[in-house]
Every structure is written in structure tokens, then in C-alpha cells.
Amino acid sequence: MYDVKKIREDFPILSRKIYEKPLVYLDNAATSQTPRQVIEALVDYYENSNANVHRGVHHLSQEATDLYESARVKVAKFINAREPEEIVWTRNTTESINLVAHTWAQEHIGPGDEIIVTPMEHHSNLVPWQKVAADKGATLRILPLAKDASIDLSDIDEYITPRTKLLAMVHMSNGVGTINPVKELTAKAKKMGATVLVDAAQSAPHMPVDVIDLDCDFLALSGHKMLGPTGIGALYGRRELLEEMDPFLTGGEMVLEVWYDRATWNDLPMKFEAGTPNIADAVGLGAAVDYLQDIGMENIRDHEIQLTRYALEAFKELEEELEMFGPSDAEKRGGILSFHTDAVHPHDLGTFLDRDGIAVRTGHHCTMPLMRSLGVIASARASFYLYNTEEEVDALVDSLKRALRYFTDGAK
């Protein structure tokens, strides 16, 4: 049985009060909260095993290396990578994507080639490709947006063609919650000989993600969105691709031999990990993965579907006032509700909710072009995670109702 009350007890911050009200944290798409199991892993690392990894023969160094490398194994298993060497530690999804843009893309994208992205990319999976396209004389093509903020697939065969060299797409949209048909699009793109990168920043934390099943070439994720610490993320890359890629950052750890005038590169995954890594946070992410897997990604996904369904129902009371973005079927979306009203700017709404202890995000969610396509500058976004409850959805709806009244006729 999914015991949300028991889960909540693992998250110290959830018992915080904001303006004397219990915190209702609905900003999970921005960053997730941290269970004590992860905090304890960090504390334990610093109190007992802290040392630099890989190069030491002393005991602490070995302990630190074992902890650090076993975290890599955990992340590899979490997304079903064939081997831990296919996991490269990065700071976050953004760095993971930039790594591919600075290495693989430099060799494989040329004049006349096409890079395809969805219309709902986070800036982190859009701006790097703008630069690659501009530098290489390639074309960046944006798939069209359907009415319900999903990808309009009607002309997909005119987009994914033999000219497509890279398909870079978000799995679950952080802006509107849409889950994209990544597996189907990957199959289509690979048939054309393209390489496929999946931005799993939102999907990996909330649903089972399997790189072998998806058959993608690269996949990027951020630890801080999946109960892990800030400052650690991962890039999955198929071994063949990682092997032939040039390194990105250079320096310590990523070299095999160095002379004053030249150097040779270390094996995977170290080739892509220059300098002292973020050891403690990798260990912390390993603990987060353990925590998620103990509960089960299927169970987490089910919980969020139920919560989203409940919320979509509850929001019907507000359907005259609020425009809701994204698919209406909870199965086709993540636990992300993005909404807008002309009557109140999202920021003012956010400030009102905040005084009720409710944390939502307001703004463009780093998806400015998507917002523009939806005809707004900003939206308010409530995003759920494994610890959120129906009572919290009720609190959100109640606060929203009062806010709308307050800003339209109620105030004064």
C-alpha cells in the first residue's frame, strides 16, 4: 500500500510552517525536496568517508571511491543502462545536454543537416542546439504544437527525414506536463539514421524510464529533481557513441598520460569527468535512487496520476476563470498543472498563494517559446511529487478561489 503519510515523515522540510501555515510544496518540477535518507548519506559521507577518489591508496580514498562508483551503478540500473560506464556525472540536465552539443554534435552536425526539437523544450534543450545549428550551418526545426499542448504529429514525416541528424526532445514537459511519445519518435528518427537525445529531467523522477526500451542514444537527468542533492546530474550515452566522442572538459582525472605538449585520454566514463568530481552529491543521488526504487517508480507514477486526476476534477470548479494547459487525460501527462487567467498575473497569484503557505511556480518555466505559442507570457504551475496529497490539492484550489475573488472584485 502506498502510504503517503509515512513517506511525508521522511521529508523534514514538509513539517515547516510558512507564515504560520503548513508548507504545501507544489513546486516539484523546479526542484524536489530531500528525504532524510539522502541528507544522512551526505552527512555520513562527510563525517566518515570523505576523500578524493580514484587516485589514493589510503583507506578513506578507497571508501569514498567505492561509495562514489556504486552510486554510478545505481543510476545505471535505475534507467536500465547496460553498464555503469555509460553514465557520465554532470552538474545537471543542462550540462549533460551541453556536453553532447560540445562533443558529439561538433563532429556529426554539418551544413544542411537538420536538428529536430519539440515545441515545448526547456531552454536547456533548445539554446544549445540553436548555437550548434548556427555554428555548423544546420537547421533547427521545431515540431508543431497541437491545441492541447502536445506535439502535433500529423505532418511528422515531413519533419523526420533523412536530413534529420539529431532528434532532441523532452520526455515530460515541465511547462505544461505533456508526456511525449518518445519511444515512437525515437524509432522513426532512428529509421532515418538520426541520433536521439531525450531530456528526462522531468520524466526520470516521476515514471519508469528505460533507455533500452526507449532505444535512445543519449538521455539527460538532474539529481535535484528526483530527491537528490543539487549539483549532480547524469548523462547516459550509448557506449559506442561515448567511445568515439572527443572529451569535453580537460584536466585531472580524464587523462591517461600527460606530457608538457600532449596528453592521452582515460577510459569511460572518466574521459568526460575532468577534475575532482562532486563525490558527496553523487553518493546522495545514489541514496535518492535507492529511496525511489524502494517505493517503486510504478507506484509513484500511479500516485501522481491519481492526484492529477483528482486535481483536474477539482479545477473544474474554476474552469470559467482559469485556462488550463496540457492534455486533459491524466495518463498522458505528468503531475504538472499549468494554468493562466487574464484577470490576475501569475506572479500576483503566486504571492497570494505563498501567504497561504502554498509554493507554486509562476513565470515562463524556462520555456519562453512554448509560453508564447500558448499566447501567454507566464503561467502558474502546480507540480506534484510522491509526497503530495489530495488535501494539498484542496488547499490549492481553495486558495486559488479566494485569490481570484480577491484580485477581481473581492479586494476592498
Next chain:
Amino acid sequence: MYDVKKIREDFPILSRKIYEKPLVYLDNAATSQTPRQVIEALVDYYENSNANVHRGVHHLSQEATDLYESARVKVAKFINAREPEEIVWTRNTTESINLVAHTWAQEHIGPGDEIIVTPMEHHSNLVPWQKVAADKGATLRILPLAKDASIDLSDIDEYITPRTKLLAMVHMSNGVGTINPVKELTAKAKKMGATVLVDAAQSAPHMPVDVIDLDCDFLALSGHKMLGPTGIGALYGRRELLEEMDPFLTGGEMVLEVWYDRATWNDLPMKFEAGTPNIADAVGLGAAVDYLQDIGMENIRDHEIQLTRYALEAFKELEEELEMFGPSDAEKRGGILSFHTDAVHPHDLGTFLDRDGIAVRTGHHCTMPLMRSLGVIASARASFYLYNTEEEVDALVDSLKRALRYFTDGAK
């Protein structure tokens, strides 16, 4: 009064036992240990204030942003930068240097230009410049090494010339401890119109470092070597340089406005900080800086000079067996003793010391070319920090003596 006993109480790991012996941690040049004040800052962040920064109107987001940005102010003051916007967060020294190599150097290094480095650079301040030189048709020149493992300055004017576009130099050598005349060399290089980057990975943790006094253009440091968490470092850059530089990584946070086909850049320092930053570890580094400044960098430096002097004296007992690298004057070096014997490979020595609870580093210390210049493949290195004691030096010397006996005639 410098109370090393009281300081040690702040470091939980120092009461650990290794093979039933008290830990003697002398691997500080690789990474430093973490005081409870820093661990508590991390725990407090995750238990009370965790949220994504900059973009949220809710209370937690504001708290997190305040903590995060005030850490930047602390680091700026720590190295006497003019303003916090001159501090860019990175993962570590290696990333800081790569950032400059991927941005500034791309615009400013051309065919025939010269990049000067010292003969004792860490791979992280050597390999990036090898690549820049190769890509741009520039020449990488290595200053000559003097007998005592300092820079041989006799022909310096033949190295630093109007062709010099960049002088990139380590402040304190992690391989042998030498403190380089960074201020003098900077003045010389600037007279020739060159830009100067200082690798302060070893100096910033152990002695006062002042970017205005040094008059350098860039300075790189790592949090994990100065009592901070792993995964956070900083690049100092003079505002004028940072302003005109192109961004490095692209994506969320570093943009001002984004359209499907183009984007504009955010102000400093965000222009260089793509994606969700390592918020917690920046806060942790802020706490580390507070801790260091409470004790006082001058005091820490004095403590280490005394300890080094004590150690150099104690090592005299072994001068027949061990070759010592680096200047013999404790004022001219950091608390880093690097030594070698033909009788025992450093690794075997390290394994022996480890069984006595003594953690030293053995190997090339990511300075392979320097080791080669010194005529060895590897050395053993004991490196001190504010919490080390004369008793620990005694333990080291005692264990070394027994090791030498064990490996030469004693065993069997």
C-alpha cells in the same frame, strides 16, 4: 591563540579509527575534511530552505536565493573581488579553467600567440591550454624548472614577451609545495599586455589570496580543498573580461529572452551559470569561508609554516633514504611534503602508512610532466591543513622509518 585541539573537535572524521589506529589525515592537497559547521549548513539547507533559486515568488525560493547569493558575496570578499558578480560558480578549479579556455581564449588566442605556463602545472591548468594552442595555432611554452622545484626565473624575459597572450600559473604547487611569485610574474606579463590566470586551488585554502593585490584577470579555486563540499568551485574574472566574453554552457538561467530561433544572454554572473546551480554546496562553501575567516587565513598560514618547518626538521633523520622535493625554506612553500626513494615504490609506502592509519597520497598528483622533470614517476606526498599537529608529523616520520626498514632489510 591558535587552538588546534579545539579546531580538531569541529571535524567529525578526525576521530575516526583506521585499522584501529587514529586517522592521521595528511592528504589535504587532494581534498580537505569538512567541519560540522559546513555539514550543518548543508543539513539546514535541505531541511529548511531547499528550493530552486531566482525564479520563484514563494517563500522557500526566496530563502534559498538569499542563502545562495550571500555565499557568493562571502567568496567574493574572501578573495577581495570588487563585486560578487565577478564570482562565477563552477564545479571545481578544473571547470573554472576550462570555462576560460572555452570562452575568453577562443576570442583572444590566435596563430603565433604564446601561452605561458609553469613547469609545475596540475593537468587541469595544462591540458586545456594544450588544446587551445593546438586549435588556434598558438604556442604553449613551459617555464624552466630550477633545481629546488621552483620556477627558474633567470631567462624569464625571454619567455614573457609581447607575444605572450596568456600567462596561466599555479599559485602553490600541489605536486611539490612551491609557492610561485605570482604577483611579480603577473606584473611582468601585464606589462606585455598579457592576460593572467591564477590557479589558486592550493593557495586559496591555505593563505590569504587577494585578487586586487595580485592584479590577476582570472583566478580559479575549488571548494572541496578549503573545507567546503565537493562539487562547488569558483572562477573569479574581472568584470570587463566577463562582460565581453561569450557564454560557455547555454540553457536555463543564463538567458534573458528566448525564441525558437534565438536567445539573448542574462547579466553577470548568471550568463555563465546555465541550469539549476549547485545551490546547497554553494551555501556550504559560504559556511566554509566563514569558518576559515573566523580563524583567519594569516593564522592558518602561520600554523602551516610552523608545521612544515617542524616536519622538514624531522625529515632530516631520513635524509639519506628520502629525496625531498621543493624549496627547503618553509616560508617559500605550502604545507606539502613530496618525497621519493628508489628503495620502495610510493604506493607500497602508502599502503604501509595506511595500515598505521596515516593517509598520504602517492602517485603523480596530476602533475605527470613535473614528476618526469624531477626524474620520478611518482612521489609520496604528505600535505597539511589547519587541523594537523606536530604529533601527527611524528607519527608520519615514525611510520616512514619502520616502512623503510620493512621494505629494505627488515621484512622476513
Next chain:
Amino acid sequence: MAQNDLDELYGNDLIRDHNRNPRNSAKLNSPDLVADAVNPFCGDEAHFQINLDGQGRVSEVGYEGVGCAICRSAGSMLSEVIKGHTLEGVEEISGLFQDMMFGVEPSEEQAALLGDLTSMTGVRAFPIRIKCALLAWSAIEDRISEHQRRQP
């Protein structure tokens, strides 16, 4: 308590009025100065057109703001208070406004210069929103310093 904070901000008649009925909303054709700003973290925008008279004083202003109530009303108030001032004068008011937002109470004389902007003190209880109030000013300030650099 929370409600009071909110009322002091959003319940303020001047703010409500400026938000709903922004002043100087007619766009100027071929203005002497154009100033624009975007808040990168929320996408809010402020756009100004400014005409100067023979003595270098602001004679006409056009303003359009896209964003939250604080951002829009602050921009609208700004468009009123800068009229009749030289660019130096505008910068001075900008400084007073920033000081006020960070807690310095304006003198009576200063309050007169600030006009309706004095009603913005309620934002102080919401520190993260202060940048919404400052967006319009940052647009103007950037433009003025650029303008002055060009005409030494």
C-alpha cells in the same frame, strides 16, 4: 497578518488604479529615447518612449508594461513622475525610489518627487517582488547611462 500585508500591497487604491488603467499608454512615434527591459526570471516587460524638450526635459512619455500588478503599476507611475525632469533629475528620482524600496523613508520633499510611487512601500513585505517594482526603472536607467555615454 498575511492578509494585511496583501492588502497593503494589492488593496492600495493607487496601485490598483495604475495597474488597471496604465497612464501614458499611447505609443509615441519617433521618440527621442526608447527604453526596454525584460525580467529574465519571469518574462515581464517594460517599454518606454520618451521625448525631450529644448531644455532636455522629459516632455512626453509612452509606456507599455506586460507583467504583474506591481511591475505594471510601477511603470505607469514612473511614466508620470519623470515628466518635466531632466535625465539627471530622472536618475535622482530613480535613486530615491530604490532607496525607498530597500527601506529608506523619503523626506517630504523627496516624497513629492516620487508622487504616486510612494504607494509602493507595501511591496517591501515581499522582498522577492521588489525587482518587479524596479524593472521599469532599470530600463530607464540603462538607457539614460547609455545616452549620456554617447553625448559627452
Next chain:
Amino acid sequence: MAQNDLDELYGNDLIRDHNRNPRNSAKLNSPDLVADAVNPFCGDEAHFQINLDGQGRVSEVGYEGVGCAICRSAGSMLSEVIKGHTLEGVEEISGLFQDMMFGVEPSEEQAALLGDLTSMTGVRAFPIRIKCALLAWSAIEDRISEHQRRQP
């Protein structure tokens, strides 16, 4: 206890002897196979030259090792035990050695194949040093699989 661990490793006569007097230290001219490896974390090196006879068996070996006692002695032992074996046979021994280092006790028959290498079990108490014992093998293995790929 700690001392015992050390003795089992460094006190072992075979290891000491191989470290001090590496076998097959004469370099071969124009060998059939050359194999080199570097441990990136410590800079230790292993260099082999190998000649094969008409049946594809290892007939002559030249070995030079730079590094710690474990690395050097393991390389020297390797240079002895591979003689007379085909490359497939060498790979089999390599597998046995790795298994042994990670805790699998060799059978009597296997121990015979491993020869002096069985003395390396003392390294197991020092997990971080296992890669020192494996460096020479990694050189040989990489080279064999490359060789086999080229001659299908």
C-alpha cells in the same frame, strides 16, 4: 593484524623475488605482439613484447614494468606463465587470475596454470591495490582482443 596483512603481501618470497629480479627482462627485437598499459591514477607502466611460434603459441616474452612491487611482480609472473600457451590460453589464464583476485579460489588444475601468480592472493586484503596486480593483464588482454579482431 595489520602487520600480518602486510606480511602476507610484501613478505611473500615469490613476490619479493619477482619484484627485485623481474623475469624475461631482455627486450625482444621485432616481436610479433607488443602490449603496453599505463595506470592513469598512478602512472605505473607495463610493457610486453611477445613472439609466437608456428602453432600460435607464446614462445618468447620480453617484459619491463615501472611501478610498485605488486605491479612489477605480477607482470614478471605473467611473463612466465603465458609461455607455451596460445592467445586463447592466455586469455583463459587471465580470466582465472581475475577471478582469483576477486575471491574465487582456483582449483588445483587452475592453480597449476596460474603458477607463481597464486602468491598474489595477499593483495586481496588491499582492494585498492588489486588494479596494480591487474595492470599487466589488462595490457595483454587489450592487445590480444585487438590482434584477434584483425585476423578473423
